[in-house]
Amino acid sequence: MAAEPTFETAPAARPDGDLLAVRDLTATAALADRSLTLLDGVSIAIAPGEVLGVVGESGSGKTTLARAVVGLLERNVSIAGGAIELAGETIVAPGVGATDQARGRRVGMVFQGASRSLNPLIRVRRQLAEVLRRHEPGISRDDVTRRSEDVLREMRIEDPDRVLDSYPHQLSGGLRQRVAIALAVVTRPSLVIADECTTALDVTTQAEVVRLFRTLIDDLGLGLLFVTHDLMLASDLCDRIVVMSQGRVVESGPTAEVLDRPQDPYTRRLLAAVPTWTEGVENPHA
Amino acid sequence: MANTLEQGTAAGSGRRPGTPPGDGGTGPVLEITDLVIEHRRERSREMFRAVDGVSLAIGAGETVGVVGESGSGKTTLAMAATGLGATGSGGLRLLGRDLRALRSRELRALRPEVQVVFQDPHGSLDPRQSVRSGLRELRGLQPERTSWIDDEALLEQVRLAPELLDRYPHQLSGGQAQRVCIARALVMRPRLIVADEPTSGLDVSVQADVLELLRASQRTAGASMLFISHDLAVVRSICQQVHVMFRGKVVESGPVDQVFTDPQDPYTRRLIEAMPGARWRARR
Numbered sequence: 001m002a003a004e005p006t007f008e009t010a011p012a013a014r015p016d017g018d019l020l021a022v023r024d025l026t027a028t029a030a031l032a033d034r035s036l037t038l039l040d041g042v043s044i045a046i047a048p049g050e051v052l053g054v055v056g057e058s059g060s061g062k063t064t065l066a067r068a069v070v071g072l073l074e075r076n077v078s079i080a081g082g083a084i085e086l087a088g089e090t091i092v093a094p095g096v097g098a099t100d101q102a103r104g105r106r107v108g109m110v111f112q113g114a115s116r117s118l119n120p121l122i123r124v125r126r127q128l129a130e131v132l133r134r135h136e137p138g139i140s141r142d143d144v145t146r147r148s149e150d151v152l153r154e155m156r157i158e159d160p161d162r163v164l165d166s167y168p169h170q171l172s173g174g175l176r177q178r179v180a181i182a183l184a185v186v187t188r189p190s191l192v193i194a195d196e197c198t199t200a201l202d203v204t205t206q207a208e209v210v211r212l213f214r215t216l217i218d219d220l221g222l223g224l225l226f227v228t229h230d231l232m233l234a235s236d237l238c239d240r241i242v243v244m245s246q247g248r249v250v251e252s253g254p255t256a257e258v259l260d261r262p263q264d265p266y267t268r269r270l271l272a273a274v275p276t277w278t279e280g281v282e283n284p285h286a
Numbered sequence: 287m288a289n290t291l292e293q294g295t296a297a298g299s300g301r302r303p304g305t306p307p308g309d310g311g312t313g314p315v316l317e318i319t320d321l322v323i324e325h326r327r328e329r330s331r332e333m334f335r336a337v338d339g340v341s342l343a344i345g346a347g348e349t350v351g352v353v354g355e356s357g358s359g360k361t362t363l364a365m366a367a368t369g370l371g372a373t374g375s376g377g378l379r380l381l382g383r384d385l386r387a388l389r390s391r392e393l394r395a396l397r398p399e400v401q402v403v404f405q406d407p408h409g410s411l412d413p414r415q416s417v418r419s420g421l422r423e424l425r426g427l428q429p430e431r432t433s434w435i436d437d438e439a440l441l442e443q444v445r446l447a448p449e450l451l452d453r454y455p456h457q458l459s460g461g462q463a464q465r466v467c468i469a470r471a472l473v474m475r476p477r478l479i480v481a482d483e484p485t486s487g488l489d490v491s492v493q494a495d496v497l498e499l500l501r502a503s504q505r506t507a508g509a510s511m512l513f514i515s516h517d518l519a520v521v522r523s524i525c526q527q528v529h530v531m532f533r534g535k536v537v538e539s540g541p542v543d544q545v546f547t548d549p550q551d552p553y554t555r556r557l558i559e560a561m562p563g564a565r566w567r568a569r570r
């Protein structure tokens with residue numbers, strides 16, 4: 001097994017017991033002619049067993065934040081300030097970062113767009129096996145098979161065998177997305193970062209995935225960072241919500257508070273645009 | 287402001303809405319009858335029906351929604367309808383022509399008339415091309431058809447800043463990539479847009495604008511649309527007709543308000559019941 005990474009500054013003792021703490025994080029992207037601030041002093045925290053929803057404008061920095069936590073930023077993006085701590089240990093700070101196997105074992109990530117979570121050239125069976133073996137090097141072949149099938153069934157996939165034998169392009173969008181979630185949760189990590197992980201799911205399957213997350217949260221104390229555009233879904237699943245706009249957190253608080261009494265003008269605009277089922281359906285052809 | 291989609295399509299094309307050239311513009315833009323498409327199961331000889339006897343038609347200027355279970359055959363249907371995927375058996379007429387009888391040259395001539403917005407935006411953009419050079423390539427294929435609007439104005443239509451023209455796909459957010467895909471479809475002024483989850487990565491305020499843009503292209507250019515989505519509220523707001531798919535079959539069809547307020551099929555009912563936001567609605 002890989003040694004735990006060591007850092008020059010020892011992590012401070014954690015009085016508050018946060019699983020994930022992002023403090024004043026600033027990220028910049030280098031473009032040909034200038035640099036761009038993608039995250040501008042973002043702070044969030046997640047306790048074990050807690051779901052934090054991240055909502056906000058398209059392009060506001062949600063994915064950048066999610067990728068920063070797992071250390072997988074695009075090559076031209078770097079951390080310019082602030083820090084990320086995982087269970088009290090600094091895993092990201094200016095100059096600290098790159099891949100970290102320990103983080104890989106403790107954090108599962110579902111990327112936005114299944115094409116970014118899955119390797120197109122490898123069958124699902126091998127992708128799951130590789131994740132399991134990396135996490136538990138001595139795991140038996142039978143256990144790999146059993147746990148791969150089990151996790152797909154948890155995703156409400158009826159014929160896990162067919163899906164295991166398929167390449168990603170042979171699966172529907174929603175199946176691919178569920179395989180991506182399966183890859184992130186199969187090792188039972190303590191923190192899952194899910195970036196728009198339900199966009200390709202019909203609402204009944206979506207409800208099933210939400211139920212699975214709830215089980216992992218309640219039974220195993222999983223912490224979940226749930227990035228979504230779906231405010232309805234966020235209101236069902238999340239304990240707290242942060243609203244992002246232009247690289248900053250503009251509002252945060254308990255879900256009901258943020259959604260019922262939004263303070264920030266951007267949050268208000270966002271809530272006003274939710275297409276409601278009964279009225280807001282303005283159909284010029286109806 | 288520069289050229290808008292409304293001005294551009296009406297002025298640039300010179301055709302009346304709803305009466306596109308070629309087939310007299312009277313028949314349906316897309317007509318599918320009893321379509322069956324099979325896929326082979328990996329590592330076996332067995333075939334299974336991904337689309338199992340589906341019929342639907344889209345008239346000029348009409349937007350037809352397809353909702354349904356994940357894996358129920360929606361994307362397979364869309365790919366068949368556009369001649370981009372397996373066409374299986376059954377009737378398949380696009381712009382009045384039998385899709386399977388078309389020679390490849392004829393099919394190529396139809397291509398610009400039918401634009402697809404794929405389910406996975408990042409996966410469908412060429413990673414080596416900036417937004418600008420991707421658009422340049424498209425324009426090179428159809429110089430006249432695409433001259434109605436310049437790049438900056440086109441991006442503005444989908445609420446993207448012109449500076450994004452010089453970005454590569456991996457430098458765009460998910461919702462930005464999705465809007466680039468929509469822009470690439472609209473620049474062609476197609477007669478049929480097949481959109482597979484085109485707004486799933488957009489926050490609700492941008493989504494509202496993009497939906498309005500799609501409506502505008504329909505009103506002014508008479509474009510028709512096959513709109514696949516999991517968001518029932520969005521389907522209800524943009525489509526006239528909806529088909530509900532379950533395990534390869536259409537289990538219920540009709541005008542959106544009828545299907546969504548008085549669903550007959552048990553699966554449709556389950557879908558409506560499972561819509562997220564129960565807590566939200568309870569507090570309202």
Ligand SMILES: Nc1ncnc2c1ncn2[C@@H]1O[C@H](COP(=O)(O)OP(=O)(O)OP(=O)(O)O)[C@@H](O)[C@H]1O
Nearest residue numbers: 029058059060061062063064074457459460461462
């Ligand atoms: N590698 C990069 N280089 C330059 N700019 C980038 C890069 N990656 C992202 N950006 C820009 O940073 C901003 C934030 O992007 P990010 O992907 O974090 O947004 P997001 O909130 O996830 O949006 P969406 O909801 O559309 O997925 C966007 O304006 C995007 O164009």
Ligand SMILES: Nc1ncnc2c1ncn2[C@@H]1O[C@H](COP(=O)(O)OP(=O)(O)OP(=O)(O)O)[C@@H](O)[C@H]1O
Nearest residue numbers: 170171172173174325336356357358359360361362
């Ligand atoms: N190339 C292929 N080879 C084998 N099977 C395939 C192929 N493409 C799709 N399938 C299978 O056919 C079925 C229908 O897939 P399709 O992509 O049409 O579903 P969908 O309704 O679009 O689902 P989603 O909402 O999840 O995107 C699925 O079981 C899928 O795994």
Ligand SMILES: [Mg+2]
Nearest residue numbers: 063112459460
């Ligand atoms: Mg994103």
Ligand SMILES: [Mg+2]
Nearest residue numbers: 172173360361
């Ligand atoms: Mg699909």
